[in-house]
Amino acid sequence: xxxxxxxxxxALVFVTGVSAQTHVSVPLDHPVYYLLEQASLRxxxxxxxxxxxxxxxxxxxxxxxxxxxxxxxxxxxxxxxKVKQDFEKKPQGLDWxxxxxxxxxxxxxxxxxxxxxxxxxRLGFAGAYYSSExxxxxxxxxxxxxxxxxxxxxxxxxxxxxxxxxxxxxxELGSYYSxxxxxxGDEVHTNIEIPIYSQPEAFFPYTYRKGWDGFLFSxxxxxxxxMKNWPQDISIxxxxxxxxxxxxxxxxLRYRFGRFRREWAGMSEGxxxxxxxxxxxxLALEGTFNPVPWFAFSALTGVLEYYNAQxxxxxxxxxxxxxxxxxxxxxxxxxxxxxxxxxxxxxxxFELGYPFPINNNFMYQNNIGDFDxxxxxxxxxxxxxxxxxxxxxxxxxxIEVSSVTRLxxxxxxxxxxxxxxxxxxxxxxxxxxxxxxxxxxxxCYTHTRxxxxxxxxxxxETAYTNNGEGLGSYLPPNSDELRVRLEAxxxxxxxxxxxxxxxxxGADQGSHAVDGSSLLSELDPEGRSENPILRKxxxxxxxxxxxxxxxxxxxxxxxxxxxxxxxxxxxGLVFSYFTDIDGEPNSGTSSxxxxxxxxxxxxxxxxxxxxxxxxxx
Numbered sequence: 305x306x307x308x309x310x311x312x313x314x315a316l317v318f319v320t321g322v323s324a325q326t327h328v329s330v331p332l333d334h335p336v337y338y339l340l341e342q343a344s345l346r347x348x349x350x351x352x353x354x355x356x357x358x359x360x361x362x363x364x365x366x367x368x369x370x371x372x373x374x375x376x377x378x379x380x381x382x383x384x385x386k387v388k389q390d391f392e393k394k395p396q397g398l399d400w401x402x403x404x405x406x407x408x409x410x411x412x413x414x415x416x417x418x419x420x421x422x423x424x425x426r427l428g429f430a431g432a433y434y435s436s437e438x439x440x441x442x443x444x445x446x447x448x449x450x451x452x453x454x455x456x457x458x459x460x461x462x463x464x465x466x467x468x469x470x471x472x473x474x475x476e477l478g479s480y481y482s483x484x485x486x487x488x489g490d491e492v493h494t495n496i497e498i499p500i501y502s503q504p505e506a507f508f509p510y511t512y513r514k515g516w517d518g519f520l521f522s523x524x525x526x527x528x529x530x531m532k533n534w535p536q537d538i539s540i541x542x543x544x545x546x547x548x549x550x551x552x553x554x555x556x557l558r559y560r561f562g563r564f565r566r567e568w569a570g571m572s573e574g575x576x577x578x579x580x581x582x583x584x585x586x587l588a589l590e591g592t593f594n595p596v597p598w599f600a601f602s603a604l605t606g607v608l609e610y611y612n613a614q615x616x617x618x619x620x621x622x623x624x625x626x627x628x629x630x631x632x633x634x635x636x637x638x639x640x641x642x643x644x645x646x647x648x649x650x651x652x653x654f655e656l657g658y659p660f661p662i663n664n665n666f667m668y669q670n671n672i673g674d675f676d677x678x679x680x681x682x683x684x685x686x687x688x689x690x691x692x693x694x695x696x697x698x699x700x701x702x703i704e705v706s707s708v709t710r711l712x713x714x715x716x717x718x719x720x721x722x723x724x725x726x727x728x729x730x731x732x733x734x735x736x737x738x739x740x741x742x743x744x745x746x747x748c749y750t751h752t753r754x755x756x757x758x759x760x761x762x763x764x765e766t767a768y769t770n771n772g773e774g775l776g777s778y779l780p781p782n783s784d785e786l787r788v789r790l791e792a793x794x795x796x797x798x799x800x801x802x803x804x805x806x807x808x809x810g811a812d813q814g815s816h817a818v819d820g821s822s823l824l825s826e827l828d829p830e831g832r833s834e835n836p837i838l839r840k841x842x843x844x845x846x847x848x849x850x851x852x853x854x855x856x857x858x859x860x861x862x863x864x865x866x867x868x869x870x871x872x873x874x875x876g877l878v879f880s881y882f883t884d885i886d887g888e889p890n891s892g893t894s895s896x897x898x899x900x901x902x903x904x905x906x907x908x909x910x911x912x913x914x915x916x917x918x919x920x921x
Contacts, residue, residue: 326419326452327360327549328460329360329547329562330358330391331357340366343366345687345690345693345736346690346728347690350597351637351641353594354683355600355602356570364388364392370384371385403920404422407421416456419453424449426448426916427918432505432507433911434505434909437908442470444470445916446467450462451463452464459548462549462562464546465544466515467540467542468515468541468542470539470540471535472504472506472507474505475501477501478499480497481496481497482822482825483828492763493828506912508853508874514772517541521540522539523539533772547561556594559592560591561589565583566581572726574778577699578629578681579776580775584770584773586608588605588606590606598635600633601631603628604628607627608625611773613772622763623764625652626651630661631643639687639689640686642682644680645680645681646678646679647679648666648676649775650677651756651758681697683696693726694725695723695725696722696723697722698719700718704717710833715840718749720743720748721743724741726738733792737790738789738790741787744781744782746782747820749769749775752829753765767824769823779807781825782821782840784807787805789801797862801858806850807851808850808851810842811846811847818845819837819890837890844894848882848897849881852877852878852880853878855876855912857914867919869919873913874912877910877911881900881906882905883897883898884897885897
């Protein structure tokens with residue numbers, strides 16, 4: 305009998321050592337997410353939670369399930385087997401293929417301490433030529449060091465520190481008023497004149513993501529007095545990503561405490577209106593209860609970060625916010641997905657209700673007073689596995705019930721909506737085509753500054769933002785987008801895409817700027833149903849920028865090199881022009897519009913190219 309006990313103990317140790325995988329999150333920009341989305345579209349795996357990022361263990365489970373099917377092509381199977389190999393447990397020692405050293409050390413109490421130490425390098429360069437000006441160039445390059453791994457079978461850690469070498473020039477276009485030019489406020493509701501900048505000119509519109517934390521330096525001015533908020537010229541900046549994570553109760557409860565990028569309630573990769581992957585990272589505690597494939601409940605609370613526009617002290621003075629979100633989701637096999645939830649941006653204080661996971665954020669505000677920025681969201685997705693899927697998303701920032709019949713007329717109805725479809729492309733490895741339309745209403749994601757009792761008389765900023773960027777869609781308020789994207793994995797180490805976008809956005813500069821077109825806009829608290837200025841007539845109430853964006857890109861990994869190298873590139877055209885109305889802007893009436901070409905609102909054609917390479921990423 306003792307022999308059997310000994311054999312069983314050795315077997316359990318062996319199985320635990322081989323099968324235990326890390327619970328550390330896989331970054332949202334990893335290509336595995338596209339593969340999982342395509343597999344889900346084809347019904348090859350159980351529904352995956354609409355809360356990302358996933359852990360390495362969860363991704364391995366999904367890939368194993370997908371590989372057990374018989375409908376994959378040879379190329380698709382080889383791609384998935386390669387990805388699975390990248391996530392599996394590595395032998396101890398130095399691995400030049402991955403730029404990491406792996407270790408597995410038993411502690412005094414017999415608990416495994418396993419992990420790796422690694423480095424990574426990404427050099428990216430961009431250039432653009434516009435018909436209206438000279439050529440511009442930029443760079444987004446990073447060197448990274450990290451350590452992550454497991455402590456026992458149910459707890460993992462990750463610590464990643466990076467240094468960036470950056471340049472992303474913008475043009476100052478003028479100024480914009482937080483309310484509207486003729487607004488007469490009071491001591492609390494004051495009209496602020498805000499400098500307005502173009503999109504980063506060396507990169508495609510609405511694609512550049514701030515990778516640095518808090519501040520930047522010029523290379524020769526690394527001091528407290530040399531802090532700046534944007535890499536207009538060559539700059540260097542830090543980034544820190546960290547995480548403690550694990551699972552409890554037989555994998556039914558997963559928890560994470562860390563600072564990294566997340567995406568919730570996105571029906572397609574990067575499409576979330578609620579908590580988008582383009583949002584800046586912040587420290588938060590989150591948990592997901594997922595006892596069965598058809599149900600999951602997730603909740604998160606974290607501390608938002610300020611945008612360093614006026615220095616490390618002054619900028620943070622009126623930006624002291626926390627963020628909470630909760631989400632219920634249901635799945636009917638691979639055919640139907642439904643999720644619903646609520647959000648809250650709230651000035652920091654000793655508050656128990658918002659962090660409490662099973663307490664509705666939206667309803668809770670009624671118990672504590674109207675000081676916070678609340679939101680509701682719902683997503684519905686239906687698909688026929690192997691063919692196509694359709695979805696509809698809705699985010700309500702503020703809606704007044706008594707005037708809901710004027711939903712598309714009054715600015716006080718602040719919401720975003722999206723409809724989309726994704727279809728598999730037969731005979732093309734992991735090929736798909738996605739078509740979506742997104743509309744962001746004026747003032748959506750914004751919030752009027754409020755005085756709260758625990759911060760004295762200073763009005764606090766509670767917009768739906770973090771570090772100066774939106775938490776929701778990457779599109780600004782008062783805009784829409786038609787997007788068509790084709791993507792595939794034509795070979796084992798190659799991926800490619802083609803994309804067209806039409807983006808229209810209310811001008812936030814010039815004499816015909818449209819109110820409610822910036823994340824820094826504030827809605828007049830008075831006369832919201834009567835004031836004619838607070839009406840919305842998309843395209844018919846001022847100047848609007850139209851951008852037609854056409855691009856094609858690819859990435860290829862040279863896996864047979866001693867040190868694998870991935871090359872990537874993307875190029876395309878941006879055709880930009882403005883339409884303007886015949887009458888006065890923000891007049892509360894609808895006017896006809898036409899294409900213009902003036903110093904304020906010029907036409908331009910741009911050619912953009914981005915190239916680069918990665919080592920150990």
